Amino acid sequence: MFGVCLAYPATTIGAVLCLIVVAGALLAPWLAPFDPNDQHIIDRLVPPGGDYLLGTDAYGRDVLSRILWGARISLAIAVSSITVAIVIGGTIGMVSGYVGGQIDLIIMQTMDVLLSFPSLILGLIVVALLGPDLINLVAAIALTAIAPFARIARAPVLSLKERAFIEAGRALGFSHLRILFVHILPNILSEVLVMGSLWMATAVRTEASLSFIGLGVKPPTATWGGMMREGFENILDAPWLSIWPGIAILLLVLGLNMVGDGLRDATDPRLRGET
């Protein structure tokens, strides 16, 4: 990772952006000047500056504190949904590629169908049907990311399973499970994890979008998308309510994309500087 950062300045900037957000989220209880849900009724819609560095919202809540606490939700949902997608999608792809034949064909066709559906619409409908809470959001976002991970995990397995060391494993009588998870998995892990960092950016974006539509974690819990939604209702009187959470989302997504791009270039030299 440090080598990658040295070789690609953009990756360093991306890593710094991500670290700032992660530090903000972890240190929120100490950094946030106020409780994110404390309503200061006298100080409603106060512009940035003074006691409230980034201003207050329509309930008199401190925007900076809500952004810091909101980072926790964004990161928690993104990390857990992508972890679920990697575990389920990765396993499906590995098994599909390893088994091959008709089963592989059917599984991959199913994944292609899932892939062809607009992810936001899919997430929207699943959350709406399940009900908006943290677990359902994670499930919905994970569902939109399972197919790409299945594809990414499957491709290298197709060539790996023909290699001599796998044949040797079979000759030694290793079980399929052992071959898959002990011998094949370590060889595809880096590719899957690099993709994970790029998809993390998409997960942050999807979570924020769902919250903006009103299908995120319920208020008064601070989420960046939810803050933008509330800010949008006061856009004429208090534009800062939309601007600050918007910048926070942009910085995190940009940081994750920069890190993902750098890691991908580093793991696949053919792509270096090409995308």
Add this chain to the structure above:
Amino acid sequence: MIFYIIRRLLAAIPTLLAVLTLVFLIVRVVPGDPAIAILGDRATPDGIAALHAKLGLDKPIWQQYVDFIGQSLSGDFGRSMVTGRPILTDVGAVLPHTIDLTLASLIVGTVIGVPVGIWAALHRNRFIDYTARLLSLIGLSFPVFVSGIFILLLFALHWRLFPVIGNARLDDPVDRLDKLVLPAATLGLVMAAYITRVTRSAMLSVLGEDYIRTARAKGVPWRRVVWRHALRNAAMPVVTVVGLYIGILIGNSVLTEIVFNRPGLGKIIVGALNQRDYTMLQGLMVIYCFLIVVVNLITDLTYGLIDPRVKQ
């Protein structure tokens, strides 16, 4: 070409069936009884049974599936549970707005993305290239509702160049265009970012090919090499991305329509979600599926036009 079109049309049928099956599964597999969700917690057993019969949920699952596929393929998407109107009527009323937005964003994305991508590839690892790469990365990092709100704040509220509300009158072309500019710019800029990246990458790999070196060696002017030899071969991945991106565009249009208060498919879907209009939701998902399959088909046919080898 006719055989190629027929072959692609036939290949689209299994995809359509598969996507319809997915829609059926999503609506059925997700836990919870739609009848209870619609009627609320105080629903009586009789009321639930009556609604089950009305929605066809009392039939065996295989029959529900056969009915659903049959109705979808015959173009019967059902009626809204809230308004009672056929879903196609509601969709038909807003479809021109959605088509306007999708086409306009496609144009914005292509007009900006392709030349910038080519330009960046021709100046690889120079200032222009780095700037194009950074801007395209920023472009695709923007969730559309964030860029939409920023654009709205700047161009509609601060400089007052364009209207805030995007509900255009369809019979007035000037009004239609005026209210299309900001939403199309919002979606188009994200699309331009994707197209820039893919065009640049495709051009770079083509420019390294032997036939480009041969063309240059025999004295073909550089401009002609780029536009005629390189670009035509780099067009395939770009078309693929544009085709794939239309799916994302349809998803993102939900957010754009909310920000600019524009009528469209996305607005209807959010309305149906809020009103728990399950038949409308299912119908909309089916319509989305048809749109996706049609877009894929058009993408395939475009391949045939760009590269005659594909047709064989």
